[in-house]
Every structure is written in C-alpha cells, then in structure tokens.
Amino acid sequence: MAQPLAFVLDVPETPGDQGQEPSPYDESEVHDSFHQLIQEQSRWVAEEGLELQQREPGAPGSGHETLLGPEGAPVHSTATLRILASMPSRTIGRSRGAIISQYYNRTVRLRRRSSRPLLGDVVTRSARPSIRLYDLELDPAAQEVEEKRNLLVRELQGLSPAQRDHMLRGMPLSLAEKRGLREKSQTPRGRRRGQPGRGGLFSCCSRLRYACVLALHRLGLALLSGLHALTPWRYALKRIGGQFGSSVLSYFLFLKTLVAFNALLLLPLLAFVVGVQAAFPPDPGPGPRPACTGLELLTGAGCFTHTVMYYGYYSNATLNQPCGHPLEGGQCRPRAGGLPYNMPLAYLFTVGVAFFITCITLVYSMAHAFGESYRVGSTSGVHAITVFCSWDYKVTQRRASRLQHDNIRTRLKELLAEWQLRQSTRSVFGRLQQVAVLGLVWLLCLGTVLGCAAAVHAFSELMLQDPVAAGQEVALLALPLVVCLLNLGVPYLYRCLAALEPHDSPVLEVYVAVCRNLVLKMVTLGVLCYHWLGRRVGALQDQCWEDFVGQELYRFVVLDFLFMLLDTLFGELVWRVISEKKTKTRRKPEFDIARNVLELIYGQTLTWLGVLFSPLLPAVQIVKLLLLFQVKKTSLLANCQAPRRPWLASHMSTVFLSLLCFPSFLGAAVFLCCAVWQVKPSSMCGPFRSLDTMYGAGTAWVHHLEAAGPRLSWLPWVHRHLVENTFFIFLLSALLLAVIYFNIQVVRGQRKVICLLKEQISHVSAHLPPLGTHLGDSSSAHLLARPQPPPPLCGLGC
Amino acid sequence: MGQCLRYQMHWEDLEEYQALTFLTRNEILCIHDTFLKLCPPGKYYKEATLTMDQVSSLPALRVNPFRDRICRVFSHNDVFSFEDVLGMASVFSEQACPSLKIEYAFRIYDFNENGFIDEEDLQRIALRLLNTDDVSEDLLMDLTKHVLSESDLDNDNMLSFSEFEHAMAKSPDFMNSFRIHFWGC
Numbered sequence: 001m002a003q004p005l006a007f008v009l010d011v012p013e014t015p016g017d018q019g020q021e022p023s024p025y026d027e028s029e030v031h032d033s034f035h036q037l038i039q040e041q042s043r044w045v046a047e048e049g050l051e052l053q054q055r056e057p058g059a060p061g062s063g064h065e066t067l068l069g070p071e072g073a074p075v076h077s078t079a080t081l082r083i084l085a086s087m088p089s090r091t092i093g094r095s096r097g098a099i100i101s102q103y104y105n106r107t108v109r110l111r112r113r114s115s116r117p118l119l120g121d122v123v124t125r126s127a128r129p130s131i132r133l134y135d136l137e138l139d140p141a142a143q144e145v146e147e148k149r150n151l152l153v154r155e156l157q158g159l160s161p162a163q164r165d166h167m168l169r170g171m172p173l174s175l176a177e178k179r180g181l182r183e184k185s186q187t188p189r190g191r192r193r194g195q196p197g198r199g200g201l202f203s204c205c206s207r208l209r210y211a212c213v214l215a216l217h218r219l220g221l222a223l224l225s226g227l228h229a230l231t232p233w234r235y236a237l238k239r240i241g242g243q244f245g246s247s248v249l250s251y252f253l254f255l256k257t258l259v260a261f262n263a264l265l266l267l268p269l270l271a272f273v274v275g276v277q278a279a280f281p282p283d284p285g286p287g288p289r290p291a292c293t294g295l296e297l298l299t300g301a302g303c304f305t306h307t308v309m310y311y312g313y314y315s316n317a318t319l320n321q322p323c324g325h326p327l328e329g330g331q332c333r334p335r336a337g338g339l340p341y342n343m344p345l346a347y348l349f350t351v352g353v354a355f356f357i358t359c360i361t362l363v364y365s366m367a368h369a370f371g372e373s374y375r376v377g378s379t380s381g382v383h384a385i386t387v388f389c390s391w392d393y394k395v396t397q398r399r400a401s402r403l404q405h406d407n408i409r410t411r412l413k414e415l416l417a418e419w420q421l422r423q424s425t426r427s428v429f430g431r432l433q434q435v436a437v438l439g440l441v442w443l444l445c446l447g448t449v450l451g452c453a454a455a456v457h458a459f460s461e462l463m464l465q466d467p468v469a470a471g472q473e474v475a476l477l478a479l480p481l482v483v484c485l486l487n488l489g490v491p492y493l494y495r496c497l498a499a500l501e502p503h504d505s506p507v508l509e510v511y512v513a514v515c516r517n518l519v520l521k522m523v524t525l526g527v528l529c530y531h532w533l534g535r536r537v538g539a540l541q542d543q544c545w546e547d548f549v550g551q552e553l554y555r556f557v558v559l560d561f562l563f564m565l566l567d568t569l570f571g572e573l574v575w576r577v578i579s580e581k582k583t584k585t586r587r588k589p590e591f592d593i594a595r596n597v598l599e600l601i602y603g604q605t606l607t608w609l610g611v612l613f614s615p616l617l618p619a620v621q622i623v624k625l626l627l628l629f630q631v632k633k634t635s636l637l638a639n640c641q642a643p644r645r646p647w648l649a650s651h652m653s654t655v656f657l658s659l660l661c662f663p664s665f666l667g668a669a670v671f672l673c674c675a676v677w678q679v680k681p682s683s684m685c686g687p688f689r690s691l692d693t694m695y696g697a698g699t700a701w702v703h704h705l706e707a708a709g710p711r712l713s714w715l716p717w718v719h720r721h722l723v724e725n726t727f728f729i730f731l732l733s734a735l736l737l738a739v740i741y742f743n744i745q746v747v748r749g750q751r752k753v754i755c756l757l758k759e760q761i762s763h764v765s766a767h768l769p770p771l772g773t774h775l776g777d778s779s780s781a782h783l784l785a786r787p788q789p790p791p792p793l794c795g796l797g798c
Numbered sequence: 799m800g801q802c803l804r805y806q807m808h809w810e811d812l813e814e815y816q817a818l819t820f821l822t823r824n825e826i827l828c829i830h831d832t833f834l835k836l837c838p839p840g841k842y843y844k845e846a847t848l849t850m851d852q853v854s855s856l857p858a859l860r861v862n863p864f865r866d867r868i869c870r871v872f873s874h875n876d877v878f879s880f881e882d883v884l885g886m887a888s889v890f891s892e893q894a895c896p897s898l899k900i901e902y903a904f905r906i907y908d909f910n911e912n913g914f915i916d917e918e919d920l921q922r923i924a925l926r927l928l929n930t931d932d933v934s935e936d937l938l939m940d941l942t943k944h945v946l947s948e949s950d951l952d953n954d955n956m957l958s959f960s961e962f963e964h965a966m967a968k969s970p971d972f973m974n975s976f977r978i979h980f981w982g983c
Contacts (some may be wrong), residue, residue, distance in 0.1 A: 396858055412924075
C-alpha cells in the first residue's frame, strides 16, 4: 500500500527566478522531455489562460497555474515541472551523463548539478550510486562547483591512501579529473617527498636514482613478460574467447580448473608417500623383473608393476627403522640420524587428507560459483537481459561477430515465440500426446542404460572367468575398450532419440541431454566399481588385487584419452573435410560443449577412483589434460564453429562444478570409504598387508598412542567419541540441514520483499500526477525542503 | 620529448595510473605501446590524441556494434587522449567493479543522451544487435514492450539509471559480457 508522499518543497516564485545566476532550470538544462512540455504549456497559457482557469472548480487564490490540457491529462506549471525535473530519478542519469562527460573545464557556465557526483560518493559506501548521489537541492544559493570539489578533496584526505585510491577508481570520472583530485587530496608530507631536490647535486642524484629505478623496472617487466610467455594458456584463451565467445571458453577454463584440482591432489601424495618410498626402496621381490616393452604405456602392467606407481610397491613397515614390525610392540632403535616414518599410516592419512582438501576446495568453489551466477529473481527479466547482456564484447573476429548476430536473432525470435506459446493454450489431447512421447523417449533412454550396464557386467564376468596369461597382456585392454565404445556410441543414439521429442525450450533440451549422458556414465562406473571391489577381490585372493585395480584404472584413463583423440579426429576434422567437399554450405561442425565437459568429468572421476591404488595417477591425468588442451584448441581453431544454441556462460561453470562435485566426487568418496573400511587388503603386498581393513592401521596407531601415556590421551578420546561414534555424524548432518533450510527461507523472504517493493513503486508512480497539481499552487509555497534524504523508494518514484 | 619511444612513461606516472585504474602494470604498458604505434610521430604521448575513427578501428572495437557509442562516451571533444584510452580500458577490464561498468553501460546504451533509456533507444539497440534492416516493426515493438514490462518499475515507459542498475545487478551475465581486452600482448 503506497502512502501519500509527505515531503514538502521550497518552491521559488516563478517570476523572481529569472534574472538571477544561470540556473540549471534554464531551458537548456532542464530535462529534454519537460522542455518541450514547458514550451507547449507556456504557449497554451498565453492563448487560452482565461478559458482554462474557469474550468478549475473551486480553485482558491490567484496565480493558480494548474491547467488541464485539451485531452484532460494534467498539465503542470513551469514550477512543478522544474521540481519534477529536479527529482533524483529524472536527473541522475542526465546529470551524470551530461556533466561528467562535459565537466567543468568544458562548459563556460557552471552548473549546479555538477556537484552531484562528487559528494555522496565518499561518505556512504552504499552499492547503489543513484541513492548515494541523491541530493535534493533547490536552494538557489548553493555552493559552486569549486567549493564542492574542495569538500570532496577534504573528505578524501580523511581516508587512508588505499581507501582513497579504491574510491577514486570506482568513480565514473575521466582519468585527468581523478588525477587532479588525487593530487589535491594527497597529504602535504607526501607531496613534499615528491618535490624535486634543490641544488645541482641533488638533481643529479635524483636523476640517477630515477634512472636506476626505471632500469630495474624494465628488467622486472621483461621477466614478467617472460613468465607470461611461459604460461601458454593466457594468449590461447584470449584467442578462443575472441573467436568463439564465452561459452566455448568456459570449457577450456573448466579444463584449467581440473588441472589445478589434480595438482592439489598430487602434491601431498608426492611429498609424503611417493617421495619417501622412492628414497627408501624396498627389497626387490623374487624372480626377474619383466622387460619394458612399449605396451606398458597402454596397459600399465609389465615393467610398471613393481614401481612407485602402484600400491603394491609400498612397504608396510616403518621406514628408517630396519627391525621388526613396530605394531607388534617390539622395541626398535632407529637408525642413527634418521627419523622413523610409519608408511601405512602416512599412506592412509595422506590419501584421506588429500581427499578432504579436494572436497573442501570443490564445495567452496561450487558455492562461490553459485553465489555469482544465481540471483534472487533472476529468472524473470530474460528479455531485458537478452537485450543488454547478450552481446559478448570480448568477440573481436568478424566471422564470430556475424555468428553472434545470428545467435541473438535466433534467441530473440525464440523468446518471443516462447512467450506467444505460453499465451496460447494447448488442447488436452495435444498435451497428453506430448507427455506420452516424452515418457516413451525417457523409457528408451533408461532402457539403453540398463542394457549397457548388463553388457558391462556380463563382459566383466567373462573376463573374470579366464585369467590372462603373462604374455597376453593386450587382452587386458578388452574391458576398457568395450566401456569406451559404449560411452562413445550411446550419446549419438541419445541425440537421435532426442530428435523425436517435442522441444519447447532449447536450453532445457541441452540440460536433458547432459542428464542422460551423465546417468549412463555413472551407472557404468557403478557396475565397474562393484566388479572391482566385489568380484575381483574374491578372484585374486592370493595375488595383489590392489595392483590389478590400479592398473585397470590406469588403462581406463589412457584409453579414455585415446578415444577422445579419435573422437576429435573423426567428429571434427573428418566431418569438416567431408562437409566442405560434399555440401555446398561449408558449414563447420559445432563444438559440442556438453559432451566434451562430460568426458572431462568422467576422466576426473576415474582419477579419483584410482588414487588409493595408484598414487601417481593424478600425474598421468595432468599430462593427459595438458595434451588434451593443445589438441582440442588446435582442432577448435581449425575445424569448428561456435555452437548455434546460445548458452548462458555464467550458469555453465556453476553447472559443471556442481556436476563435478555431486555425482563424480561423491561417488569416488563412497568408493574410497568402501575400500578403506570394508574390504580386506591383500596379504602379500602393499602397506596394509597384515591388517583386516586399511583403516586398521589408524586404529592400531590409536591403540599405540593409548598405551604410550596420558599426555596424548585426548587423541584416542577424539577418535573414540567423534570418529567412531555415529552420533556425532548425525549431529553434523542435522546442523547442515538446518543451515540449508534457513537459507531457503531467507531467499523466499527476499523474493517476497522484492515483490512488495515493486508493487509499492508502481503504486507511488501511479499516484504522482495528482500530487503534481498541488505543487503548482503558489499559495501553498511555504513548504520546506526535507534536509535528510528520503527513503530509497521515494528516490525512485518521485 | 621527441619521437614516440618505448617505455617513455615515467615511473610515477605508471604508479599513478595503476592506482587510479583497474589495470595492471603490464596492461598499462601494453596499451601505451599500442597508443604509441598509432599516434603521430614526433609527439609526446601525453599530448598526442587519436581520432574517434582511429579508436573505432582498433581490433578490439572493430566488430562491436556499439563502437560509435563507446567512442562517444569515452572521448573528450571528439578525440582520445592517452588517458581517455586508459579510462576506457579500465572500465572494460576484468577487475572493474560492477557499479562502474553499469554506469558506463547506461551511458553507452542511452543513444539520444537524455539520461534515460527510452523506447527509441531500445529499438536502436535491438537494430544494432540484429545487424539487419530486415526486421519487422512488430518484433521491435514486442521486444520493447517486454523489456519495459520487465524492468520499468515506475511505469514511465523509460528506464532510469536505477531501474537499469537493478535489472543488470540481477544478471550475472552482464559482468561476463561487458569486458574487452584492449591490449595486444
């Protein structure tokens, strides 16, 4: 409910104004739209003043200038128009645009409104410059521009240098003006420091000093540019963004993020596990070491088997203490000058801590991306956003800009068509038909997924039946090959099925495709995990099953990379060559962002699954990602064009990160927990060979600490009551759910407040004209200006 | 003074520019290089000016449909000094704050410079975006109507700065799309 505006104004008498100092209310200063109105009305007043005054019923007093135009719309007096012209919502845009770009050294006449941008900026740190700069000033004796400037300078002097610079950077003034303000507001002491030295000797010294500093600076810049040249991605990313836009760029940025995550995972492992074990290699086992053929790079077996690469190499003893098993309670004297290093414990803790750090980083970046890309009420207003935000200013190539124009045209037409479709109601039969077709397609897709899962399961059982002989290691590649072929072929089938579907919204279409592909990949991985942890462990009882699982995952990673290369080659290069030769349109294939991103997520899931069994797998993944970047970039620039479907680039990185977190990382974490807590480690290799579960190393250490003495008794206490007690975990989950519920309610409340405020604004603006007629009444001219700024609502609607 | 030489900028000037703009040192020096290549020989870089045509034909702005408005908003007296170019690059850089970008976006989109984005401005924006004269009047009218119904809160058929700011603050795409890299290095 809008309240009637209660503010009062000091209205200067109309005839008295003229002849004073040049005022912003003069013709060329007042708002253009009102300028025309003023001219028209002064003409009407001259022509039909008497007749119109008789129309006004019971109007008191003389000099009443409220008139009604011929259409019956309220016509305002010049004074009213002046007041309306001075309202913040009418003058802010113009004052900024007119004055800041034509600031005082440009125009002869000093305008009063030029003071507006200077003051409010400094004092309040509100994020809304329109409200900050509100200044209802109608007093004709206002200070001049120079005085306002001095006020601003004085206020800037009160801030610290960093704050002052921050404030100046955000001001929409030209650089020359900012420099002037900065110079004036620098403290005298600082200025004195910069003064040139007196006497010939000093000037020579200072010149020498400047020369030295400049030379050093040039050297620093050369080094910096050299460093920039070393990061080869910066220029490539800029080129991709300029040629293809933000949506394709988001794929490459995601790739970069994955490299960072893998590096984060690799560093602790290198430092605490791989490096230490490489420094203290265990005794080589009996039998000759297999010779290195080239096949190891594909299979991961052969001469890679007994190296730091796999779980089986790591010792289960305390390094640097070459006597007895420490967990048996035997006393050992450490080697002179050495530090005992409990390998099983280090292995378990490092993997656990690395996963924990990855989890925290992933959740934090996901929350950050969500915060940046979703706003309350952002689902409405899509037309405005398309008009103002759809042109990507980064694009610099002519062909890309032509494509952007096409995209925008398509998008606008689709938007308007969607709107019309929403207006028109569909018949019940049509809707039923639509639902039936959708249901059928989804059933087919899910059926395909189940079929693939069954096929993978059957094939893995087959591989289990006949074990692979030592010389025929190529047969080990069969299972990864089958899975990769399924992952390659089934998405094309999905694309064909999706063509049958009725699609209203192209964005929804893409998300549905992503969802289906994701389900396929996750179900396949789930079947494989069951196969490894459930069946393989049983089949390889007297061998090192962890090594085998690690090698399997290595094979999957490598074959996945090879198939991605093949896909790029055939999907992009050959397609382009064919389409150029055969078809006349010379249309290049589109860069399919969704499919490529899902493949990256799949590869990363494989890495996370395999870290426990192959600590160097993140390094393999990093090499693979770096190679993939170069290959994809080259293929993109040579063969592809940007996707025709417009993507909302900001939402995409959020979607990618959340897909990386939820099915992918969560699944890997569950697999890790199962492997650590449930499965019995093999008894002849690895750091946990004599324990019942891998976690047993941790509990054994806690028992050891308990026996050690009362000083460290808090650690076993923590272990017993917080880690092993499930109540604590329930408590944490309940707390998390409460926080989520609270946030949901806050967002809901904010939405409601926004709706109410919008209603209030439109009510206020609808009630304005009757108020305007009262303002023209000169008999009620003893109205005083309100000194403090009115609430923001009035600032918008008045 | 003399020929336009590389690294002629003084240390203090560089520090000042870095403090007053959102650009890094490397970026400022790259823009300086680009500026020197275009400015007439024999002039000190602080006194040289570029015409609007020269700036419009920079690789970063060449294909931009709003390049004439950008040049108009950032130039003074229809020419660009070095500091004008820096100011422009600062507003379009990645580190610029949203309020500054929204402010200048409003000025760029206000074609008739009356302090508001009214229907005429919206239609001109739409025509520039579509880059074709073969657009039906209905499409333009429809689009203008939709934009105003979504963003015009006080029902005056124009977007004031506050309404524009509110609409852009809701959209995270704005910051992403309102970025230009001016430097070639």
